[in-house]
Amino acid sequence: MDKEMIVSWMEEGMVQIPSVLLNKYKQIGLDEKELVLLLHIQFFMDRGNEFPTPEQLCERMSITADECSAMLGKLVQMQLIAIEEGMSEEKIRFEKYSLKPLWIRLAEELIAEKKQQDLEHTLHDEH
Amino acid sequence: MDKEMIVSWMEEGMVQIPSVLLNKYKQIGLDEKELVLLLHIQFFMDRGNEFPTPEQLCERMSITADECSAMLGKLVQMQLIAIEEGMSEEKIRFEKYSLKPLWIRLAEELIAEKKQQDLEHTLHDEH
Amino acid sequence: MDKEMIVSWMEEGMVQIPSVLLNKYKQIGLDEKELVLLLHIQFFMDRGNEFPTPEQLCERMSITADECSAMLGKLVQMQLIAIEEGMSEEKIRFEKYSLKPLWIRLAEELIAEKKQQDLEHTLHDEH
Amino acid sequence: MDKEMIVSWMEEGMVQIPSVLLNKYKQIGLDEKELVLLLHIQFFMDRGNEFPTPEQLCERMSITADECSAMLGKLVQMQLIAIEEGMSEEKIRFEKYSLKPLWIRLAEELIAEKKQQDLEHTLHDEH
Numbered sequence: 001m002d003k004e005m006i007v008s009w010m011e012e013g014m015v016q017i018p019s020v021l022l023n024k025y026k027q028i029g030l031d032e033k034e035l036v037l038l039l040h041i042q043f044f045m046d047r048g049n050e051f052p053t054p055e056q057l058c059e060r061m062s063i064t065a066d067e068c069s070a071m072l073g074k075l076v077q078m079q080l081i082a083i084e085e086g087m088s089e090e091k092i093r094f095e096k097y098s099l100k101p102l103w104i105r106l107a108e109e110l111i112a113e114k115k116q117q118d119l120e121h122t123l124h125d126e127h
Numbered sequence: 128m129d130k131e132m133i134v135s136w137m138e139e140g141m142v143q144i145p146s147v148l149l150n151k152y153k154q155i156g157l158d159e160k161e162l163v164l165l166l167h168i169q170f171f172m173d174r175g176n177e178f179p180t181p182e183q184l185c186e187r188m189s190i191t192a193d194e195c196s197a198m199l200g201k202l203v204q205m206q207l208i209a210i211e212e213g214m215s216e217e218k219i220r221f222e223k224y225s226l227k228p229l230w231i232r233l234a235e236e237l238i239a240e241k242k243q244q245d246l247e248h249t250l251h252d253e254h
Numbered sequence: 255m256d257k258e259m260i261v262s263w264m265e266e267g268m269v270q271i272p273s274v275l276l277n278k279y280k281q282i283g284l285d286e287k288e289l290v291l292l293l294h295i296q297f298f299m300d301r302g303n304e305f306p307t308p309e310q311l312c313e314r315m316s317i318t319a320d321e322c323s324a325m326l327g328k329l330v331q332m333q334l335i336a337i338e339e340g341m342s343e344e345k346i347r348f349e350k351y352s353l354k355p356l357w358i359r360l361a362e363e364l365i366a367e368k369k370q371q372d373l374e375h376t377l378h379d380e381h
Numbered sequence: 382m383d384k385e386m387i388v389s390w391m392e393e394g395m396v397q398i399p400s401v402l403l404n405k406y407k408q409i410g411l412d413e414k415e416l417v418l419l420l421h422i423q424f425f426m427d428r429g430n431e432f433p434t435p436e437q438l439c440e441r442m443s444i445t446a447d448e449c450s451a452m453l454g455k456l457v458q459m460q461l462i463a464i465e466e467g468m469s470e471e472k473i474r475f476e477k478y479s480l481k482p483l484w485i486r487l488a489e490e491l492i493a494e495k496k497q498q499d500l501e502h503t504l505h506d507e508h
Contacts (some may be wrong), residue, residue, distance in 0.1 A: 006361040007354050008237050009387055012146040014270055014395060019139040022163075022170060023187055024309040031189045032163040036149075044147060048302065062167050064160045069149050100261050133488040134481050136260055141268060144397055175429065197454050232386040262491050266400040273393040275443050277419075285443045286417040293403060314404055316412045364389050376485060 015043050020106045028105055033063060037071055041081065041097055050096035053081075072087060080105060142170050147233045155232055156205060160190060164198055168208065168224055177223035178210075207232060267298050274360045283332060289318060291325055295335065297350055304350035306338075308366055334359060396424050401487045409486055410459060414444060418452055422462065431477035432464075437506055461486060 016022045017039060037057060044052040049123040061068070075081045082098045144166065152162045160195045164184060171179040181195035189196070209225045271293065279289045298306040308322035315322070329335045336352040347359060398420065408418045418438060425433040435449040442449070454463045463479045 003358040003361040003386075004241075005234060005237065005384075005386055006390055007357050008241065009145065009147065009234075009390065010272070010353075010357045012150075012237075014143045015146055015149050016141045016143050016268055016270070016397070018136065019142055019167070019170065021135065022142050022166060023139075026187050026189055033161060034157045039149060040146070043146065062153055065204055094308070099244040099264075101262045103261050104257040107132060107136070109256040110132065110139075111257075114131075114135065130258055130259075130485040132257075132262055134484050136263060137480075137484045141397055143270070145391070145399070173405050198451070226391075230391045231384040234384040245417040258493065258495075259488060261403065261490075262495065263399065266404075266491075268397045269400055269403050270395045270397050271420070272390065273424065274390065276396050276420060278391075279444055280441055287413045289417060290413040292493055297400065297403060314407055316407055322415075361386060361390075362471070364393075366384065368389065369386070 010024065015039060015046070017042075018103075018106065020110060024106060024109050027109060028080070028081075033061070034071055036061065037056065037068065037075070038081070038099070038102065039052070042099065045099075051094065052097075129189060130182075142173070145230075145233065147237060148229070151233060151236050154216075154236060155207070157207070160188075161198055161202065163188065164195070164202070165208070165226070165229065169226065172224065172226075178221065258345065269293060269300070271296075272357075272360065274364060275356070278360060278363050281363060282334070284334070287315070288329065289327055290315065291329070292335070292353070292356065298351065299351065299353075305348065306351075396420060396427070399422075399484075399487065400480050401491060402483070405465065405487060408490060409461070411461070414442070415452055415456065417442065418449065418456070419462070419480070419483065426478065426480075432475065433478075 021035070021038075025031075030038075035096045038060065040057050044056065049056070054065045054072060057072075058065050058068040063071070068102075072081075076083060082101050083092065083095050084098045086094050086096055088094055142246070148162070148165075150164050152158075157165075167188065168179065170208060171177075171183065176183070181192045184193040185192050186198075196238050199208075203210060207229045209228050210222050211225045213223055215221055275289070275292075275369075279285075284292075294311050294315065295306065297311065303310070308319045308326060310320050311326075312322040316327045317325070326335075330337060334360055336355050337349050339353045340348050340350055402416070402419075406412075411419075419441065421438050422433065425437065427430075430437075435446045435453060438453075439446050439449040446451070451463075457464060461483045463482050464476050465479045466475055467475050469475055
């Protein structure tokens with residue numbers, strides 16, 4: 001059993017969050033529920049489901065499907081996630097989430113922070 | 128600038144969550160705020176601060192230091208985190224968090240789930 | 255361009271290796287080429303290709319396809335990877351790699367190491 | 382024992398490699414031994430040892446300390462790793478490795494690849 005446990009654990013795998021997201025979600029206007037919703041979206045996408053439904057997403061969260069829909073709408077409106085259109089090989093249209101806008105937003109935060117630090121260094125050196 | 132961005136991003140690093148935690152936090156009685164608090168504790172521990180204060184932990188969260196203290200107390204009481212005593216080389220006592228109880232609890236969930244699945248297979252095979 | 259870079263970097267993603275594998279590959283009889291081959295197999299599997307060919311695997315390595323085939327054969331013989339049979343929804347048989355035996359082997363190493371440590375503690379306490 | 386295993390496994394942790402490194406090490410002139418040496422350096426740095434010795438690094442590799450020294454020299458010369466000087470709080474000078482040059486180099490590869498793709502798209506669209 002011992003070893004089977006390790007196999008199950010490994011096969012479940014890990015979810016990775018850029019530390020920047022953990023450290024700046026509040027700064028970009030998100031709360032913990034919204035952060036965790038993003039993690040669930042990432043989790044589904046990593047496993048090949050690129051457009052999980054509110055029902056699938058809320059199942060392991062402490063929110064209802066309606067609350068989940070509202071949160072998804074807000075994230076799209078805040079331009080942190082996007083819904084993109086794709087076309088399958090069989091010429092069937094499908095929709096999928098993209099987290100690109102989120103990464104871009106976090107990159108902007110990093111750039112702004114770096115500029116601020118450089119400015120402070122310059123001011124500090126002048127004195 | 129391009130390349131410096133990548134360096135900053137890499138140096139910030141990633142936080143890793145076992146998928147089991149993301150998928151079962153609700154099942155073991157946690158909500159999203161508590162899950163994210165655990166992630167922040169892990170983040171501080173990974174960087175060598177083994178006993179972050181409620182003030183440090185709440186700084187990047189949408190909760191106050193008092194709420195954070197209360198949540199930490201609840202997590203200890205639920206036996207999901209533990210506070211351990213250590214002794215430094217200079218014979219100074221210090222306290223640190225341990226997430227061992229959390230991993231053990233999740234392992235128990237995995238075992239229970241596996242037993243359930245095995246049972247269902249057995250019942251299924253008998254018919 | 256800055257921000258596009260971060261997006262590309264994020265979308266490429268990370269490969270994760272359990273530290274146990276990095277620290278014990280030599281101990282279980284592997285060299286660096288074989289370790290990296292395992293990482294490439296994991297990389298393909300994570301992206302949905304569960305049975306990459308020697309040609310696909312060697313393309314980004316400093317070995318030929320023949321050397322790669324020989325190494326894969328050796329890893330199967332050492333019982334560190336397995337080839338499993340699956341059946342698709344359309345009733346087509348297919349083969350896929352499994353890294354289960356590797357995780358089990360590493361778990362065994364961890365158990366053996368822990369027993370050794372416990373034994374040493376016991377001996378130490380008796381004196 | 383079961384659950385203790387999971388704890389050991391979790392506490393050992395994971396090493397993360399950007400997929401870009403796994404996919405392009407050959408392209409930037411590295412072989413598998415050099416790639417794995419970089420992973421070992423990263424592993425030590427993540428755990429607070431910023432200047433591991435060749436002896437420490439080679440211990441878990443299939444190379445000797447002399448070979449390891451030679452490889453480190455080559456990586457510095459190739460400008461993929463750098464040795465930086467630091468000053469401790471007690472005003473003691475120390476040396477540490479930096480992997481910044483590696484991340485920059487990989488970022489350059491990503492940029493070059495993206496430009497190439499854009500060019501191909503442009504040429505393609507013109508026809």
